[in-house]
Amino acid sequence: MTVKAYGAHAADKPLEPIAIERREPGPHDVRIDILFCGVCHSDLHTVRSEWGGTIYPCVPGHEIVGRVSAVGGSVDKFAVGEIVGVGCLVDSCQHCASCGEGLEQYCENGFTGTYGGATPDAPGHTLGGYSEQIVASDKFVLKIRHPEEQLAAVAPLLCAGITTWSPLRHWNAGPGKKVGIVGIGGLGHMGVKLAHALGAHTVAFTTSESKRQDALDLGADEVVVSRNADEMAAHTGSFDFILNTVAASHDLDAFTRLLKRDGTLCVVGVPEHPHPSPAVDVLIFGRKSIAGSLIGGIAETQEMLDFCAEHGIVSEIEMIAVQDIDLAYDRMQRSDVKYRFVIDNASLAA
Known part of the structure; x- marks a missing residue:
């Protein structure tokens, strides 16, 4: 399925609209219409290849909140219409000691990041949340229990x-x-x-x-x-x-x-x-x-989201349109944000 996204084709190029392919949901997959995506400093480092090794086209974004639009036949934890999240991980080996303890971020065979990770799907690496939709394994999808008016400010919880x-x-x-x-x-x-x-x-x-x-x-x-x-x-x-x-x-x-x-x-x-x-x-x-310490596993991420919902905790954010992402990156480098940019993904339709 072809969807709209925003990404970069090279380290020295601005982000721009691109069309990407998302797989059809498999038996254990959840398709999510993305509502909001937080902007992490890792996005900037990766897009501009400041850490090296970036694979292009690069579509960043690993602080994803959206609404379930389809589920695979074997999915029983999520239903169409639910509000869910996807963080920094979309896969891991699921059989090493770390995965067995719910610490997928320390997967001894290497976790798959939400963007830039190897995948059999085209184009051969994962593409992140600066997009209209994402399809992810139900093992790496999280329940969001905050009220809908807080969802944009929930997005950065998935990483920060x-x-x-x-x-x-x-x-x-x-x-x-x-x-x-x-x-x-x-x-x-x-x-x-x-x-x-x-x-x-x-x-x-x-x-x-x-x-x-x-x-x-x-x-x-x-x-x-x-x-x-x-x-x-x-x-x-x-x-x-x-x-x-x-x-x-x-x-x-x-x-x-x-x-x-x-x-x-x-x-x-x-x-x-x-x-x-x-x-x-x-x-x-x-x-x-x-x-x-590196991010967190899926179980502890769910624990954190539930704790934050119970205590009314969200991130302090500034909402932006995806078209303003390069300006946001420049401001982020100057620490000119209190305290996290979040993309309104509806702006992808503009």
Whole structure:
């Protein structure tokens, strides 16, 4: 089936309207008419081949919310008309240890990303959510329980939400824990909301004094301007867990010094250039850890969506037409968005 999409044919070309093919739903497939698609920084990196290896044509988008328009004969979890989501994954091997534990993002044989992943469907790689429709395995489709008026703001939960939720849950953020969130952007603003809702004492770190009130409004109990040495020093040795969402190279020691004994600094952003090597003595003299975390599995993504629906949590967004995507990318590089762009996919019809 031919559908309208927006994508790029080369790293140095703007995104433009293209026609793509979607397979007919198989026995275990769900066809989704896409309503909204969030814009992730990974989309920009991939389209412009900043990470290398991009296969063109590239249709980005892995924060997808839409309405089921068809289901395969063996699908019993979803029905036509339901509101559903698709995140960063559309397939995995389903038989390795990680898949068996519901951690498909760590599939030992490699997961299939929602765009740019190998697939037997034409053109040989997956095409994402900047499109009218997507067809996905029912194992990788998620139920959305938020009210319809919030659906655009739900879309970023499929990446920004789960990328922060998974480590917060894994390291047991909750009552009695002091948790730091570094960076108040697309990921970090969700980290603040979720850590607060989980019951942790939540401290937001920002380089910008101008974001202090914003961070408090998002749910932070305290805000630290990380360029202020006195503010940083006041928190030395006090954090159980710090989630670092910043994707630019920077000194991690400033944050490991703030951890308690046995505390963990978890990084979820991939910098263009490596971070400076951390000071080993800071880690050794407190049995501290620097860890990483990648998005989340399907079960924990559903858990996150249900938690957010129950607590009224959505992303802070700015809606755009798909025709404005290159301008949105340029603004995103300047951090000129509070805090996530979301495409109104109805604009594809224009």
